[in-house]
Amino acid sequence: MIVQKTSSPRRTLCVVYQLPIRTMSAQARVQQPPWQPPPNTDGKSIHIYNSLTRSKTPFAPLDPQGRKVTWYVCGPTVYDDAHVGHARNYVSTDIIRRIMRDYFKFDVNFVMNVTDVDDKIIIRARQHHLFDEFIDPKRRRDTKTIQDTSSAAFATYLAKNLKSIPNDVSPEELSGHIEKKYEDVLNGNALSQGKISKDDEDKTKMRIQTALAAADGMRLLKVDPTAMEEGAYVEKVKDVLMPYLDSLYGSTFDASDHTIFTTWAKKYEDRFMEDMKALNVLEPDVVTRVTEYVEKITAFIAQIEQRGFAYKTSDNSVYFDIKAFEEGNNSYARLEPWSRNNMDLQADGEGALTKKTSEKKSDADFALWKSSKEGEPSWQSPWGLGRPGWHIECSAMASHELGDRMDIHSGGIDLAFPHHDNELAQSEAYWCDKDHGGQHQWVNYFMHMGHLDVQGAKMSKSLKNFVTIRHELSREGGLSPRSMRILFMLGGWKERFEVTEGLKKEASAWEDKVNNFFIKVLGMDETRVVNGHSEMSDVPVQTYLAEAKQKFHNALTDSFNTSLAIQAISELITKYNSLEA
Numbered sequence: 001m002i003v004q005k006t007s008s009p010r011r012t013l014c015v016v017y018q019l020p021i022r023t024m025s026a027q028a029r030v031q032q033p034p035w036q037p038p039p040n041t042d043g044k045s046i047h048i049y050n051s052l053t054r055s056k057t058p059f060a061p062l063d064p065q066g067r068k069v070t071w072y073v074c075g076p077t078v079y080d081d082a083h084v085g086h087a088r089n090y091v092s093t094d095i096i097r098r099i100m101r102d103y104f105k106f107d108v109n110f111v112m113n114v115t116d117v118d119d120k121i122i123i124r125a126r127q128h129h130l131f132d133e134f135i136d137p138k139r140r141r142d143t144k145t146i147q148d149t150s151s152a153a154f155a156t157y158l159a160k161n162l163k164s165i166p167n168d169v170s171p172e173e174l175s176g177h178i179e180k181k182y183e184d185v186l187n188g189n190a191l192s193q194g195k196i197s198k199d200d201e202d203k204t205k206m207r208i209q210t211a212l213a214a215a216d217g218m219r220l221l222k223v224d225p226t227a228m229e230e231g232a233y234v235e236k237v238k239d240v241l242m243p244y245l246d247s248l249y250g251s252t253f254d255a256s257d258h259t260i261f262t263t264w265a266k267k268y269e270d271r272f273m274e275d276m277k278a279l280n281v282l283e284p285d286v287v288t289r290v291t292e293y294v295e296k297i298t299a300f301i302a303q304i305e306q307r308g309f310a311y312k313t314s315d316n317s318v319y320f321d322i323k324a325f326e327e328g329n330n331s332y333a334r335l336e337p338w339s340r341n342n343m344d345l346q347a348d349g350e351g352a353l354t355k356k357t358s359e360k361k362s363d364a365d366f367a368l369w370k371s372s373k374e375g376e377p378s379w380q381s382p383w384g385l386g387r388p389g390w391h392i393e394c395s396a397m398a399s400h401e402l403g404d405r406m407d408i409h410s411g412g413i414d415l416a417f418p419h420h421d422n423e424l425a426q427s428e429a430y431w432c433d434k435d436h437g438g439q440h441q442w443v444n445y446f447m448h449m450g451h452l453d454v455q456g457a458k459m460s461k462s463l464k465n466f467v468t469i470r471h472e473l474s475r476e477g478g479l480s481p482r483s484m485r486i487l488f489m490l491g492g493w494k495e496r497f498e499v500t501e502g503l504k505k506e507a508s509a510w511e512d513k514v515n516n517f518f519i520k521v522l523g524m525d526e527t528r529v530v531n532g533h534s535e536m537s538d539v540p541v542q543t544y545l546a547e548a549k550q551k552f553h554n555a556l557t558d559s560f561n562t563s564l565a566i567q568a569i570s571e572l573i574t575k576y577n578s579l580e581a
Contacts, residue, residue, distance in 0.1 A: 030338040033331035038062055038407075038444050046104065049494055049559045051335050051416060051446040056559050059445065061106070061407050069106045071097070072398040074411035074419070075287070077115040078268035079124040082275050083466035084484075084499075088452040089412045091485055092493040094281040096447070096560050103556060111401045112284035113394055114272075116265035116291050117387060119351030122376055125264035127242040130249055134241070135234055143225045150218050150237055153244030157214070161207040171215035178208055214240040253375035261377050262291065275469040279481045288397040290388060297388045298381045300396035300430060301368045309429040310368055313359040316384035318369035320422070322362055325429055329439055332425050335446060336417035340364065349418035351390060366422050368392045391422035395430065399442075404431045406443055413448040413494075420446065450491075453498040483507055489562035510570060517573045540579060548572035 035052045038060050046059040061069045073093055076082060100106045115121075133139065134149070159167040164181040165174070179186070185204050217236025220227045227233040255261075276283075290297070301318055304310045309325045312318050322332050333340040346364060353376065354367055367389035372378035378385040388396075398406065411420060424442060432440040472478045479487070479499075486507040491497040548568050555564035 032337060033334055036441050040064070040066060046557045047559055048445050048447065051448050052443070057445070062405060062444070067105070067107050069100060069108045069408065070111075070402045070406040071108055071408040071410070072111045072113075072394070072402060072406055073284075073409075074394060074415055075112040075114045075284075076269070076272050077118050077120055078265045078272055079118070079121040080268060081468040081470065082272050083468050084472050084479075085452040085466060087275070087279060087469050087472075087484060088488055089449040090276060090281055091279055092449045092488050093410055094279075095485065095489060095562060096493060097282060099556055099560055109286075109402070110282075110284050111286040111288065111398065113288045113290070113397050114269055115390070115393060116269060116289050117261065117377060118290075118390060119353040121265050122261060123246065123352060125261045126250055126253055126255075126375060127246045128264070129260050130245040130253070131238060131242045134245055135228070143221070143228070146228060147218070147221060149244075150214070150221070150241060153237070153241045154211075154214055154218065156244050156247070157211060157240045162204075162211060171218040174211060174215045178212070182208060210239045213237070251374040255372075255375050255377050258291075258377045265291075271470075278473055279469065279484065286401055288401065290393045290397075293393070293397050293400070294379045294388065296400055297392055297396040298369070298379075300399065300426075301388075301392060302382060304368065304426060304429045307429060307432075311361065312383055313357055315355060315357065315359075316369075316371040316386060317355065317357070317367055318383055319360055319365040320368055320426060320429070322364050322425070325425055328429075328432070330425070330428055330432060331439075333417065333421045334424050335421050339417040340421075342417070345418055349390065349422065366391060366418065368426070391419055392426055394419075394423050395426040399427060399430065405441070408445045408447060409443040410447040410449065413450055413496075416448055448494060450494050450496040453496060479504075483511060486511055486566075489566055492563050493560060510566060513570065513573055517576070541576065544572055544575045 032053065035050070035057070037057065039062075041058045041060040047056040048059045049055070050057040060066065063069070076086065097108060097110060101108050134141070154171065155167040158165050158169065162178075162182075165177045169177050182204065185201055186208070213236045217227075217233045220236070221233045301310065304320070305312070305318065307328075309321050309328065310318050311321055326332055339345055341364070343363065346366070350367060351370075353373070354370060355373070369381060369383055369386050369392075370389055371384060371386040376387070378387055398409070409420070427442040428440045431442060472484075473481065483504075487499060487503060490503065490507055490510075497503075548571065551568035551571075552565050555561040555568060558564070
């Protein structure tokens with residue numbers, strides 16, 4: 001549903017347009033809440049596919065002059081190297097940003113956050129620190145201690161991740177058990193007769209590979225104790241050993257000094273920025289980091305609590321009260337209301353270190369402030385030591401930089417629920433006028449970049465099916481920054497697609513076609529050009545050029561349809577070449 005406001009000196013009239021209801025599986029149809037177009041929307045300019053309506057909506061900036069555009073993008077959580085799936089997100093975003101700036105001549109204020117404190121960063125930094133200590137030759141652990149610890153870690157990993165296999169199975173026996181218990185998934189068939197998602201199947205395959213590698217490393221250490229010093233053992237068993245060591249010693253880890261966590265995050269932030277530079281992605285106008293905004297984040301949470309939309313639990317955590325928010329005439333889950341009861345997505349959004357508590361008013365309520373446990377970094381707050389929840393950081397930082405309303409918010413489609421829906425709820429709880437009916441639209445246009453698939457599955461660090469950006473750019477036969485950009489333009493920014501050999505060939509053919517065209521034009525000598533005019537007939541050239549410019553313009557105004565824009569250029573070159581033939 002879209003609410004169109006038309007204003008006069010005496011009144012504001014709301015016109016409601018009914019949008020098609022999108023069915024998101026076999027669940028009951030659920031409708032998104034109303035969306036209000038910004039003032040000055042004439043419907044004649046750019047149309048953007050807006051996740052808040054699941055349709056193309058006319059674009060108009062909040063700026064009365066219609067030139068300045070405010071844009072916030074969810075940046076990286078810096079715990080590991082960025083992969084080509086991330087490149088899809090940030091390069092596609094950069095393409096649209098450049099179109100808005102260079103073609104449509106908007107003055108874009110582009111703000112990106114960096115999540116530099118988060119459950120994933122804490123776990124990864126702590127696990128690596130404990131693992132490095134464990135394998136440190138200066139600590140002189142004997143081979144038997146290493147073997148015993150590895151065996152315990154191996155059994156723990158099997159019990160948690162491959163429950164069909166006895167956790168007392170030996171490394172030598174593992175392969176046979178896997179072939180019997182997981183024959184279907186190894187042969188590419190569905191688990192549980194289709195009851196398990198493709199991602200779950202891929203996770204099972206990844207866990208099998210991890211277990212088999214660990215078993216191989218443990219066998220290697222038995223026959224060759226020098227494998228520890230040579231590093232072969234370390235690489236094979238670390239994915240099994242790291243979580244086990246963390247389960248033993250993570251809570252005893254001295255986290256009062258944040259250096260281990262901040263150093264880890266800074267390392268991967270720097271590497272991310274290097275990757276973006278290599279991909280020719282424009283730098284953000286503003287970069288915000290969670291660790292630099294903690295005081296502002298706590299003030300933001302306090303305001304939500306004062307409005308009655310948050311509550312504290314006995315462990316000094318603070319949770320968002322969804323029921324109170326909706327009773328205040330506000331809408332929760334604007335982007336994906338059909339996902340609001342998805343407990344797996346909710347749990348993933350809360351993070352692996354979030355305490356389970358029976359004090360939450362609803363299972364769907366999410367953490368604004370997390371009381372830190374032992375082994376976790378913490379900051380002072382009105383509720384005690386703790387750290388920000390994941391979702392609140394973007395609400396507070398974006399609001400500080402862009403105010404109570406912005407033109408565009410963007411990010412990967414996997415963030416739509418719960419992250420972006422929770423972000424919207426928090427921000428609207430903070431900015432809404434509770435005494436005058438609530439309802440505050442914090443974002444006017446939400447753009448979500450599509451997934452990049454690998455053999456039918458989303459490229460993901462959790463699935464370990466990713467190729468890092470730096471590896472792809474450096475390997476023989478890998479994509480270049482330009483060819484990657486062309487691929488993403490061919491695929492479109494919001495569609496889910498897979499980089500196939502056919503698509504690579506199409507991108508390469510288009511690049512060659514354009515390069516040859518420019519070489520041909522630049523190579524025209526003076527005998528063929530007089531006073532700036534070609535010997536070829538000007539009339540058809542100018543006609544073809546005018547047609548191509550119009551098609552190109554129409555494509556970009558149609559939600560930045562770069563695939564059609566490329567087609568328009570290709571057709572122009574084909575027609576130009578035909579005149580020379």
